[in-house]
Amino acid sequence: MKSVRRRYLALEIDSDELFDSREFMDAVWSAVLRLYGEYGASCAGLALIDYDMEKRFAVIRTVHTAVDMVRTALASITRIGNKPVAIHILTVSGTIKSLYKKATK
Amino acid sequence: MKRIYADLHLRPNSKDPEHVSQIINKASRLGYRLISLAFPSNLAEEEIRRLVDVSKEAKIDLASRVDLKPRTPRELIHGLRRFRRRFEIVAVICESKNVARQAAKDRRVDLLNFPSLDFRNRFFDKAEAELASKGLASLEIDMKPLLILEGPVRIRLLSNLRRETSIAQDFHVPIVISSGVSDGLLMRKPRELAALASLFDLDEASAMEAVSRNPLAIVKRNRDKLSSRFVAPGIRIVRRGKDC
Numbered sequence: 001m002k003s004v005r006r007r008y009l010a011l012e013i014d015s016d017e018l019f020d021s022r023e024f025m026d027a028v029w030s031a032v033l034r035l036y037g038e039y040g041a042s043c044a045g046l047a048l049i050d051y052d053m054e055k056r057f058a059v060i061r062t063v064h065t066a067v068d069m070v071r072t073a074l075a076s077i078t079r080i081g082n083k084p085v086a087i088h089i090l091t092v093s094g095t096i097k098s099l100y101k102k103a104t105k
Numbered sequence: 106m107k108r109i110y111a112d113l114h115l116r117p118n119s120k121d122p123e124h125v126s127q128i129i130n131k132a133s134r135l136g137y138r139l140i141s142l143a144f145p146s147n148l149a150e151e152e153i154r155r156l157v158d159v160s161k162e163a164k165i166d167l168a169s170r171v172d173l174k175p176r177t178p179r180e181l182i183h184g185l186r187r188f189r190r191r192f193e194i195v196a197v198i199c200e201s202k203n204v205a206r207q208a209a210k211d212r213r214v215d216l217l218n219f220p221s222l223d224f225r226n227r228f229f230d231k232a233e234a235e236l237a238s239k240g241l242a243s244l245e246i247d248m249k250p251l252l253i254l255e256g257p258v259r260i261r262l263l264s265n266l267r268r269e270t271s272i273a274q275d276f277h278v279p280i281v282i283s284s285g286v287s288d289g290l291l292m293r294k295p296r297e298l299a300a301l302a303s304l305f306d307l308d309e310a311s312a313m314e315a316v317s318r319n320p321l322a323i324v325k326r327n328r329d330k331l332s333s334r335f336v337a338p339g340i341r342i343v344r345r346g347k348d349c
Contacts, residue, residue, distance in 0.1 A: 014290065034255075035304065068300060068309075075297035078252050084290045088135070088297065 005064040008049065009092050010103040011074065013056040015085040021051040024058060027080040028087075031073040044070055049096065059099065067092060108313070110295035111139035111320035113170065113194060113216070114247060114283030119145055119152075126159050127289055133163040135294045139324060141170040141194050146187075168324045170194035172218070178207035185213045193327045196245060202228045209236035215323050216245040216281060219269070222254075222262060229269045234276035241326075243319060244273045247285025248298055266305035274311065281323070282315040 013024065025048050032041045044066040050059040062070045074087045093099035117128040125142065132140045140160070144153065153169055160167035171192040175181035181197065181204055189195055196216035199205035205228035208214045217237060219227045229244060237244070246269075250262055273280050282298050284291065293301070299312035307315070329335055334342040 068303060071297065071300040072303055075293050075301050076252060078291065084288075086290045086293070088294055 004045070005094070006045070007062055007064045007067050007092055007094060008096055008099045009060050009062065009067075009070065009074075010090040010099055011058045011060065012088045012090050013058060013085060014088060015056070015080070015083060017080075017083040017085070018053050018056075019080050019083070019085070020053060021048055021058075023080050024048075024051065025060075027077055027085075028060065028070075028074065031077045032070065035073050035076060036069055040069060046070065059096070064094075108317045109138045109321060110136055110317050111141075111324070112137050112284050112292075112295075112298075112316070113139075113141040113168070113281060113320045113323070114143060114196070114218075114245065114285045115140055115292075116143045116285065116287040118287065119148065122155075125156060128287075128292075129156070129160050129165060129167070130163050131289045131292055133165040135292060137165060137295065139166045139168060139321060141168040141324075143170055143172045143196075144192070146171050146173075146184075168193040168327075170196060172196050172198055174198040174200065175204050176201065178203050180204075181207050181211070185211060189213045190331065193324060193331065197242075199228055200226070205229070205233055206236060209233050209242055210240050211242075212240050214240070214242045215327065217242050218245045218247065220247070222250065222258060224261065224265055227265055227269070229272065231272055231276070234272045234278050237273075237278045238276040243279040243281045243323060244269065245281045245283055246270070246302075246315075247283055248293070248301055249285040249291060251301055251304065252286075252291055252293075263305050270302075270305055270307050279319040279322070280307070280311065280315045281320050282312065283320075 032044055045063040047061045049061050077087050079085060091102040093102055112132060115128055117125045157167050169192045171188050173184040175184055194215050196218050197208040197214050198218050198220055199208055208217055219229055221227055254262060270280060282302055286292055295316045298316050302312035
């Protein structure tokens, strides 16, 4: 079986409000679903790896073929619940270790 | 070489200096090196100078821009005569076909902007693109509607943008992607704006050019033209004095 190449995305959550990880992931999933449908969402292989509510920092995982799709979906998020928000990608990497190294630079 | 990114259409509240500074600083933080704010045409020179200073502090280059919204071609020509030499970027908001056609063929126009969400009131068709390709105008696409609209309206907008960008590419009309926002939370990084362009099938290379090379080329061309050394295209003063 072919191994899955994964990509890790470090994200900055730009908002005055705080959100829990569930609210955050719901917003990500619904953005992917809205733009690419259920088939697209199923291909994305999205998972939350790390979430720091106070630092407004998150790490998500996706498959390498879906990075552009996830990037677009994240850029389209303007609200979580009813609160305005923007999600910016800080860096993308193939391993968690190098992701943190790049993100903390 | 590192790419330089530009957002030529930020629309902060010009009556609130703090808001303007916030937007400029945020643009710098997001990775832009050149921005343009849509100034009201009657904005005082001192105010423009103050904004340039704020931008310098934020290590970002500011280009002055005016948005003309004429109702008739005659009004457009009058506006161009009045403002072309005062602003580095002249954009025309095309709300009628006559204005769109005049703007496309006039070499003083830099950007053609079609804000209408109504398919019948968007005039960037093949005839418009042909005129624009012979002039200097670029097609400007604001991303704000893509972010704030939802459902059928956004679907329709995407379909229109797909058609318009395809026509622009066929006729070699440069495309400029701008944010068009007045709210800091709607600002996106250049890569993110380019990613959003994939929704209307603009390939990655063209999208990256639309946020970097194309807007930079417009500003460079106009700064050359507005400089005191410019005489005519291809002719500029290199030295003044008695020994020349």
